[in-house]
Amino acid sequence: MIDLIAGMFVILSLIMILLLKVEWFIFTNLFFLLISSIINNPDVLSVNIFGIQLYTQDLFFLSQMICVVLYVIRMIFIKDPLIQSIYFKISSLLFALIVIKVLFAFPTQGTVAFLEGKHFLYFFGTILFFSVVKLSNGRLKSILKIILFLAICYLLFALLRYFEFLPHLYEGLEMGWEGTFNEARLLNRSDLMYPMIGSIISLVVIFSNPYKKKDIYLFVYIALFFLFSTLILFSETRSIILCFIMSMIGFLFLNKLINMKVVIMYSIILLPIFVVVSLLDISFLSKYFTGFSYQNLFGEDSTLVFRNVVSLVYLEYMSVESYFFGMTLADVPIVFQNLYFEPTGGKVGLHNFFVECIYYFGIPIFIVLLHLYYIVLKKLSLINKHKDNIIIINSLILSNIAYFFLYFAWSPDILNGILMGLSINLIANNEVGNYV
Secondary structure, three states, X not given: OHHHHHHHHHHHHHHHHHHHOHHHHHHHHXXXXXXXXXXXXXXXXXXXXXXXXXXXXXXXXXXXXXXXXXXXXXXXXXXXXXXXXXXXXXXXXXXXXXXXXXXXXXXXHXXXXXXXXXXXXXXXXXXXXXXXXXXXXXXXXXXXXXXXXXXXXXXXXXXXXHOOOOOOOOOOOOOOOOOOXXXXXOOOHHHHHHHHHHXXXXXXXXXXXXXXXXXXXXXXXXXXXXXXXXXXXXXXXXXXXXXXXXXXXXXXXXXXXXXXXXXXXXXXXHHHHHHHHHHHOHHHHHHHHHOOOHHHHHOOOXXXXXXXXXXXXXXXXXXXXXXXXXXOOOOOOOOOHHHOOOOOOOOOOOOOHHHHHXXXXXXXXXXXXXXXXXXXXXXXXXXXXXXXXXXXXXXXXXXXXXXXXXXXXXXXXXXXXXXXXXXXXXXXXXXXXXXX
C-alpha cells in the first residue's frame, strides 16, 4: 500500500513538472540517469504498483504517456490542427506497433516481452511525446543547454574517477579486462554520449561565433571542446571514439570547411592532447594504439567479431515469414550452446539497432524507418540557417548522425529519443514559421 501511494505521488509529481515546464522534466529525467551512473545502479528509484515493479525510467515513461493522452484529448475537443500533423500520425503508428508487439508477446513470453521491448518503448515514446508538445526554437535551444550542462557534469564525474576521488567504472568487478584497452574506462558508452553531444554543441557554437573579441564565452566553449575531446579520445571506448571522428568529419562536410586551414586548426587542438597524455603516462599511448590494432579489432576475441557472430545467429534463427513481419519479442536464439547451463542459458542480447529492427519488425518496417530517418536529416539540412537557429540546426544534424553510426553497435536510448524529438519539433516550427 505504501509503495502504491509513493508510486502515484511520484507519477503525479512528474506529470505536474511536465505540464508546468517540459525543460524541467527533461532535466529531472537526465539528472536521475546521471545519479544512477554515479552510484552504479540503474534502479535509483523503484515502487511496486499492483504487483508490478516500476523503476526510475518506467515512472518517467508512464508520466510522458499520460501527458500524451491528456494532450490528445485536449486537441480533439479544441480541434487543434496538430492532431492532423503527419509527425503525430507517424509517431503514433510506430509507437502503437511497439505496444502491439509487446502485447502480442506477453501471453507466451510474460514480463520478459516488456523488458525486451523497453528500449523501443522509451525511444519511440519520447519521439511521440515531442510530436505532440509544441516547443519554440528558443525552448529547443534551452534543452540543448540542459544537455550541455549534463555533459559538463559527466566530465567532472570522469575527472573525479581519474584522480581516484571516486572508484573507477569497473573497480572491484571481475570483467576479465585487467591489463587491456578497456581497463581504465571512466564512463560507460551511454554516459559518454553526453560529452559526445557536448563536444558537437561546443564546436558548432565556436564556428557560429563571429569571433568578436568582446565575446568572453568563446574561450569557455573552446575549453569545453578541448576537455570533451580529451575525454572521448581517451575513453577506451572504440565505438565512441570512431563516432567522434566521424562526427567531426561530418561537421567539416556540413559546413564546407575542408581545407588546409581547418586541418592545421584541428592539429593544433588535438596534438597537445596526445602530448600531455604522453608526458603523464607514455605506456598508455602504446596500449591505446594497440586497442586499434588489427587483432583487437578483427581478431577472434574482438567485440566487433562477437557482435557480428551474434547478429548472424539471430538472422539465421528467423523464419521466412518473420523477415516480413518480424519475430516475437523475447523469442531469441541460444547463441552459445556451450553456455546453455549458465545463468544466461547461452543467450546474448543484440548490439546492433539495425539488426534488431529487422529481427523484431521485419525488412519492410526497417526500410520505412531508414527512410524516415533520411527524411528528418534532409529536412533539417534544408532549413534556412539564419543566425538565430544555425546552432540548433547543426547541433541536431550532427547529433543524429553520431547516433546513426552507433546504431551499428548499440540500441537507442533516452538521450537519442530526446534529440530526435527536438529535430521533429524544429522541422515543424520551420514549416509553420514558429521561430520565437
